Amino acid sequence: xxxxxxxxxxxxxxxxxxxxxxxxxxxxxxxxxxxxxxxxxxxxxxxxxxxxxxxxxxxxxxxxxxxxxxxxx
Amino acid sequence: xxxxxxxxxxxxxxxxxxxxxxxxxxxxxxxxxxxxxxxxxxxxxxxxxxxxxxxxxxxxxxxxxxxxxxxxxxxxxxxxxxxxxxxxxxxxxxxxxxxxxxxxxxxxxxxxxxxxxxxxxxxxxxxxxxxxxxxxxxxxxxxxxxxxxxxxxxxxxxxxxxxxxxxxxxxxxxxxxxxxxxxxxxxxxxxxxxxxxxxxxxxxxxxxxxxxxxxxxxxxxxxxxxxxxxxxxxxxxxxxxxxxxxxxxxxxxxxxxxxxxxxxxxxxxxxxxxxxxxxxxxxxxxxxxxxxxxxxxxxxxxxxxxxxxxxxxxxxxxxxxxxxxxxxxxxxxxxxxxxxxxxxxxxxxxxxxxxxxxxxxxxxxxxxxxxxxxxxxxxxxxxxxxxxxxxxxxxxxxxxxxxxxxxxxxx
Numbered sequence: 001x002x003x004x005x006x007x008x009x010x011x012x013x014x015x016x017x018x019x020x021x022x023x024x025x026x027x028x029x030x031x032x033x034x035x036x037x038x039x040x041x042x043x044x045x046x047x048x049x050x051x052x053x054x055x056x057x058x059x060x061x062x063x064x065x066x067x068x069x070x071x072x073x
Numbered sequence: 074x075x076x077x078x079x080x081x082x083x084x085x086x087x088x089x090x091x092x093x094x095x096x097x098x099x100x101x102x103x104x105x106x107x108x109x110x111x112x113x114x115x116x117x118x119x120x121x122x123x124x125x126x127x128x129x130x131x132x133x134x135x136x137x138x139x140x141x142x143x144x145x146x147x148x149x150x151x152x153x154x155x156x157x158x159x160x161x162x163x164x165x166x167x168x169x170x171x172x173x174x175x176x177x178x179x180x181x182x183x184x185x186x187x188x189x190x191x192x193x194x195x196x197x198x199x200x201x202x203x204x205x206x207x208x209x210x211x212x213x214x215x216x217x218x219x220x221x222x223x224x225x226x227x228x229x230x231x232x233x234x235x236x237x238x239x240x241x242x243x244x245x246x247x248x249x250x251x252x253x254x255x256x257x258x259x260x261x262x263x264x265x266x267x268x269x270x271x272x273x274x275x276x277x278x279x280x281x282x283x284x285x286x287x288x289x290x291x292x293x294x295x296x297x298x299x300x301x302x303x304x305x306x307x308x309x310x311x312x313x314x315x316x317x318x319x320x321x322x323x324x325x326x327x328x329x330x331x332x333x334x335x336x337x338x339x340x341x342x343x344x345x346x347x348x349x350x351x352x353x354x355x356x357x358x359x360x361x362x363x364x365x366x367x368x369x370x371x372x373x374x375x376x377x378x379x380x381x382x383x384x385x386x387x388x389x390x391x392x393x394x395x396x397x398x399x400x401x402x403x404x405x406x407x408x409x410x411x412x413x414x415x416x417x418x419x420x421x422x423x424x425x426x427x428x429x430x431x432x433x434x435x436x437x438x439x440x441x442x443x444x445x446x447x448x449x450x451x452x453x454x455x456x457x458x459x460x461x462x463x464x465x466x467x468x469x470x471x472x473x474x475x476x477x478x479x480x481x482x483x484x
C-alpha cells in the first residue's frame with residue numbers, strides 16, 4: 001500500500017467529516033507526472049519507439065476517445 | 074470539470090500510448106513501417122496492461138433491472154474488503170492503468186464508495202462510475218463536482234417513465250432525472266446519460282438526446298446483450314433489424330453520441346466506420362473485475378468460460394492480465410471463420426463474442442444481429458441450448474431494500 005495513505009486513515013477521515021472535506025480537494029487532485037515504461041515488457045529495445053525520438057514523418061498518430069473501446073460499461 | 078493538460082504515457086510493444094485525462098482521449102503513436110497492421114489488429118494482440126477496465130464494486134442493488142448484466146440484487150459476502158480494494162487500486166497504479174469504470178450493482182451503496190473513488194483519483198487513476206441515481210443527494214452532487222478526473226454515468230432506459238420504468242422499476246425514471254438535475258445544478262459539467270437500446274426505446278433516441286442535452290450532459294447508448302438477466306429478456310427486448318438501421322442512422326447524424334464502441338457490428342451499414350476502435354477489446358485492452366475479485370474478459374461474458382482468474386490469487390491482477398491462459402488465447406490472431414469471406418467483415422469483424430456465446434452461436438460465426446441476417450439464419454437452425462450466465466446474486470428476485478430518499482432531508 002502506498003506509504004502515508006492507509007485504510008485506517010480513510011476510515012478516520014470518514015469519522016471526521018469536516019477534516020475529510022478539508023482534505024478532499026487536495027486528495028482528489030491528479031498528480032502532475034508522466035509515467036514511465038512498465039516494469040515488464042516483451043517489446044525489446046524501446047528507445048527507437050520513443051515518441052520523442054520519432055520524426056514527424058516517421059510517426060503514425062491515431063486518436064480515439066477513452067469511450068471508444070468495446071468491453072467496458 | 075476543469076480543463077487540464079495532464080497526460081500519462083506508457084510504452085507498449087507497438088509504440089507509445091498516451092492518455093489525456095482532461096480530454097479523455099487516447100493517442101497511439103507508432104513508427105510508420107511497411108505492412109504496419111491496422112490499429113485494431115495491433116491492439117488485438119493485447120497490451121502489457123489494460124487501457125482501462127470495468128470494476129464492479131458490489132452486487133448489491135436497490136433496483137432490479139430486467140436486463141442487468143450481472144444479475145445484481147444482494148451483496149455477496151465474499152466481496153473485496155476495503156483493504157483489498159485499495160490494494161487492487163495500488164496494483165492498477167503500478168501497472169499504469171489509466172482509467173477505471175466503476176459499476177455494480179449500484180456502486181454507491183458500498184459505504185466505502187466515495188473513499189475508493191477519491192483514492193483512485195488521487196493515485197493517478199481516472200474514474201467513471203455508473204449509477205442509477207437513487208443515492209444522488211445534493212451534497213454528493215456537490216462533492217463529485219469538486220473532484221478532478223471523475224466522470225459519472227447516470228443510467229436510464231427511456232425518455233419517459235412509461236418506457237423506462239417497465240425495464241428499470243417504478244420510480245426509477247424520476248430518481249435518475251433527479252440525479253441529473255442535481256449534477257447539473259452542482260456544476261458537474263458534461264456527465265453521461267447512459268441508455269441500453271431496446272425495442273421499447275429505439276424510437277426515442279432523439280428524445281433521449283434532447284433529454285441529455287437539457288441537463289448539459291452527453292448521451293451514451295449501448296447495445297443490449299443477452300447476458301445476465303438480459304438472457305431472459307433479450308428476445309423480447311432486442312431491437313428489430315429495422316430499428317438497428319435507425320440506430321446506425323442516428324449515430325451517423327449525431328457524432329457527439331457515445332457508444333462504448335458497442336455497435337461496431339452495425340459497421341457494414343455505412344460507408345464510414347462508426348467512431349471507436351470497432352473491434353472487441355475483451356481481454357486485449359480491457360477486462361472486468363467483479364465484486365468478489367473474479368476477472369472476466371469483459372462485463373458481457375460473466376461466465377466461467379471467460380473467467381481468467383481471481384485478484385486474490387498469487388500474482389494478483391497483473392499476473393492474470395499478463396499470463397492467464399484465457400487472455401493468451403483471446404490475443405491470438407483470429408481468422409474470422411465463416412465470416413472472413415463476407416464483404417462486411419472488415420467493418421464488423423464478426424461482431425460481439427458475448428452476443429454469440431449467450432445465444433449459442435459459434436464464436437467464429439456471425440453475430441446474432443448480423444446486419445445481413447446471417448446470424449438470424451444460424452439461430453433459426455441451431456438446436457443447441459445457449460449457455461447461462463454465472464448464477465445471479467438475486468435468486469429471490471428481490472433487490473437490496475434501500476428507500477428512495479432518506480430519513481434526513483437531502484443535503
